[in-house]
Amino acid sequence: MAAPVSAFKFWKPGAEGPGVHLSEERELPGETGGPPVIFNPNAALSIEKQRQKLPVFQHRNHILYMLEIYQTVVIVGETGCGKSTQIPQYLLEAGWAAEGKVVGITQPRRVAAISVAGRVAEERGAMLGHEVGYTIRFDDCSDPQTTRIKFLTDGMLVREMMSDPLLKKYSVLMLDEAHERTLYTDISIGLLKKIQKKRGDLRLIVASATLDAEKFKEFYNQNESGDPSKDTCGILTVEGRTHPVDIFYSMSPFPDYVKASVDTVMKIHESDERGDILVFLTGQEEVEGVATMLREQARALSRTGMKTHLRVLPMYAGLPYSEQMKVFERVPPTVRKVIVATNIAETSITVNGIVFVVDCGFVKLRAYNPKTAIESLVVVPISQASANQRAGRAGRNRSGKCFRLYTEESFEKLPLSTVPEMQRANLAPVILQLKALGIDNVLRFSFLSPPPAQSMVQALELLYALGGLDEQGQLTEPLGFRMAEFPLSPMFAKMLLESGNFGCSEEMLSIAAMMQIQNILLIPPNQKKAAAIEHRKFSVKEGDHLTMLNIYEAFIKNNKSSQWCKERFLNYKGLQRAVTVREQLQRMLAKFKVPKTSSEGDPDVILRCIVSGFFANAARLHYTGTYRTLRDDHELHIHPTSVLYVERPPKWVVFNEIIQTSQYFMRDVTVVESSWLVELAPHYYQEGTHLSFANKKAKVT
Numbered sequence: 001m002a003a004p005v006s007a008f009k010f011w012k013p014g015a016e017g018p019g020v021h022l023s024e025e026r027e028l029p030g031e032t033g034g035p036p037v038i039f040n041p042n043a044a045l046s047i048e049k050q051r052q053k054l055p056v057f058q059h060r061n062h063i064l065y066m067l068e069i070y071q072t073v074v075i076v077g078e079t080g081c082g083k084s085t086q087i088p089q090y091l092l093e094a095g096w097a098a099e100g101k102v103v104g105i106t107q108p109r110r111v112a113a114i115s116v117a118g119r120v121a122e123e124r125g126a127m128l129g130h131e132v133g134y135t136i137r138f139d140d141c142s143d144p145q146t147t148r149i150k151f152l153t154d155g156m157l158v159r160e161m162m163s164d165p166l167l168k169k170y171s172v173l174m175l176d177e178a179h180e181r182t183l184y185t186d187i188s189i190g191l192l193k194k195i196q197k198k199r200g201d202l203r204l205i206v207a208s209a210t211l212d213a214e215k216f217k218e219f220y221n222q223n224e225s226g227d228p229s230k231d232t233c234g235i236l237t238v239e240g241r242t243h244p245v246d247i248f249y250s251m252s253p254f255p256d257y258v259k260a261s262v263d264t265v266m267k268i269h270e271s272d273e274r275g276d277i278l279v280f281l282t283g284q285e286e287v288e289g290v291a292t293m294l295r296e297q298a299r300a301l302s303r304t305g306m307k308t309h310l311r312v313l314p315m316y317a318g319l320p321y322s323e324q325m326k327v328f329e330r331v332p333p334t335v336r337k338v339i340v341a342t343n344i345a346e347t348s349i350t351v352n353g354i355v356f357v358v359d360c361g362f363v364k365l366r367a368y369n370p371k372t373a374i375e376s377l378v379v380v381p382i383s384q385a386s387a388n389q390r391a392g393r394a395g396r397n398r399s400g401k402c403f404r405l406y407t408e409e410s411f412e413k414l415p416l417s418t419v420p421e422m423q424r425a426n427l428a429p430v431i432l433q434l435k436a437l438g439i440d441n442v443l444r445f446s447f448l449s450p451p452p453a454q455s456m457v458q459a460l461e462l463l464y465a466l467g468g469l470d471e472q473g474q475l476t477e478p479l480g481f482r483m484a485e486f487p488l489s490p491m492f493a494k495m496l497l498e499s500g501n502f503g504c505s506e507e508m509l510s511i512a513a514m515m516q517i518q519n520i521l522l523i524p525p526n527q528k529k530a531a532a533i534e535h536r537k538f539s540v541k542e543g544d545h546l547t548m549l550n551i552y553e554a555f556i557k558n559n560k561s562s563q564w565c566k567e568r569f570l571n572y573k574g575l576q577r578a579v580t581v582r583e584q585l586q587r588m589l590a591k592f593k594v595p596k597t598s599s600e601g602d603p604d605v606i607l608r609c610i611v612s613g614f615f616a617n618a619a620r621l622h623y624t625g626t627y628r629t630l631r632d633d634h635e636l637h638i639h640p641t642s643v644l645y646v647e648r649p650p651k652w653v654v655f656n657e658i659i660q661t662s663q664y665f666m667r668d669v670t671v672v673e674s675s676w677l678v679e680l681a682p683h684y685y686q687e688g689t690h691l692s693f694a695n696k697k698a699k700v701t
């Protein structure tokens with residue numbers, strides 16, 4: 001069972017002094033022996049006792065008191081101290097949800113909304129969807145009559161403001177995980193400040209895991225007298241009760257953090273020390289890759305007689321919910337859980353029993369370049385705040401250990417905190433929504449951290465080109481208003497809203513629904529070839545959109561059979577979800593009276609309709625063999641997962657998104673004709689008379 005130790009050189013700063021090789025001088029995790037540790041000592045207690053043991057419980061009355069005297073209360077407390085699950089219940093118990101009122105709690109991530117709602121319902125002995133519910137895009141598990149505690153994504157809250165501008169049904173809104181500073185949390189922060197001016201009775205709680213409370217307080221405090229007794233916003237800090245976490249840095253940089261993370265997990269596993277492991281990686285592909293490698297190694301190890309089994313559980317946003325929920329399941333003492341996760345596990349979800357954290361030091365973030373108007377997902381080093389959050393996940397039930405797959409020197413060089421998403425995102429979707437909420441001058445909107453002016457201008461240009469805004473920057477009637485109401489990005493919304501006119505709304509619904517699901521095509525590592533052969537049967541030279549349409553239609557034709565999916569290496573659950581999403585989109589189209597039409601097999605109609613929404617994401621083949629964006633000549637490549645990757649490269653394409661690794665890759669790519677671009681987006685590519693891009697006339701030939 002002796003394992004190679006060469007790949008495992010960490011040192012712990014502090015007491016032992018630098019340069020201590022964990023593999024040599026220091027004990028390996030687990031070599032300490034000692035009595036076995038029982039995890040989650042609270043698990044055996046009654047729910048009531050468990051609740052009382054949480055640090056936030058000490059502050060219950062104080063929180064309620066502060067909410068009486070302040071309009072806004074900022075609550076800072078470490079992840080896991082009980083903010084998300086307990087505070088809503090205190091509010092309910094104190095009567096804040098009486099007379100039909102609702103306590104709303106926003107979450108930046110869908111999975112957090114579901115899992116926290118599930119936990120609160122469980123604590124209250126209630127069925128999810130009644131007293132306690134959640135609402136996320138395409139999935140409403142709440143009841144307008146009976147739900148008193150409602151979890152919702154921050155994006156959904158902004159949507160709710162469109163039908164209920166003053167959010168009248170809510171007595172208290174808690175903006176949870178505010179430290180994450182997602183686009184929609186920031187927008188909600190600004191909008192709620194406006195609402196509060198009109199609704200003095202609306203209480204706001206801003207919950208954060210980091211100490212940025214002063215910034216929030218400054219923003220919300222309406223007291224201009226200088227007399228602190230007249231403050232309208234107060235801060236409350238919940239002291240954590242977390243255990244110490246030993247931090248270990250790698251002695252030298254790892255050339256390959258993916259491999260290093262596998263080695264590190266196996267090293268921990270081979271030690272005797274008990275406790276579950278949480279690994280942080282950047283994206284789904286890495287997570288699945290590492291999970292597979294770990295499973296293989298664990299299998300080999302169990303053949304050598306290793307008594308503790310490794311249960312490897314991936315965790316990322318695109319994973320089906322039922323799979324995601326597996327990370328919360330309890331396991332017998334002979335099993336060690338390894339959760340291989342993206343940043344989703346940093347603060348959004350808390351899994352009990354984690355003793356070891358392995359941190360790769362990177363995160364995949366959205367980035368926007370206002371110069372080129374390119375939005376992409378890019379892997380960047382994490383911030384120090386993130387690194388510390390990640391480490392903290394190890395100290396929830398007892399003292400833990402965090403292995404950082406980078407040197408202490410690199411840690412010192414990391415930025416202190418992550419740039420708010422507002423400052424690195426394409427703003428078109430939020431500007432559209434702000435306009436729909438009656439905020440005409442978006443440049444003057446009260447942003448907690450204002451976005452770059454150029455991002456604003458780019459967004460306005462795009463919305464104008466899509467026909468959502470008129471020359472005065474007002475929402476157009478009906479297109480602009482409908483686009484704002486649509487639960488998809490403006491480009492998708494435009495594509496669907498126009499699909500009736502193109503004569504292909506049936507097909508566009510299927511395509512749009514499929515595009516919302518990640519990983520329709522499954523590629524098991526040991527059956528790559530077989531999967532490729534099956535998948536090729538669906539692929540068409542027109543590109544990914546029509547390929548996905550083929551798959552969807554074949555799935556329906558084959559009675560949505562799971563066996564059929566299995567044989568073709570297709571994601572059955574994903575396809576089922578596409579069916580549900582499609583139904584909801586169809587309802588939206590019916591509401592807007594978009595006629596039901598089908599192209600009856602004519603691909604061009606569909607492709608043209610895609611162009612009507614995605615013309616801004618157009619690229620042409622460059623003589624070097626790469627692609628260039630039409631507007632800015634920015635170099636792009638076709639993503640290896642695209643069906644066009646293996647085809648003879650088409651001359652003109654449009655795409656849905658860009659992933660940035662060593663290069664910029666287009667994902668979800670479709671072949672188009674250049675004449676369509678001029679025809680369907682003349683003001684964008686030819687006229688060039690509006691706004692500032694007269695001189696940027698792209699050379700469409």
Ligand code: CDP
Nearest residue numbers: 079080081082083084085086115119350352
């Ligand atoms: O929001 P905050 O990070 O402060 O903590 P929380 O999410 O309210 O979690 C409080 C406690 O409930 C933690 O000990 C979690 O482990 C537990 N919890 C759980 O068992 N299952 C969940 N789905 C969520 C939380």
Ligand code: MG
Nearest residue numbers: 080083084176
């Ligand atoms: Mg929380």
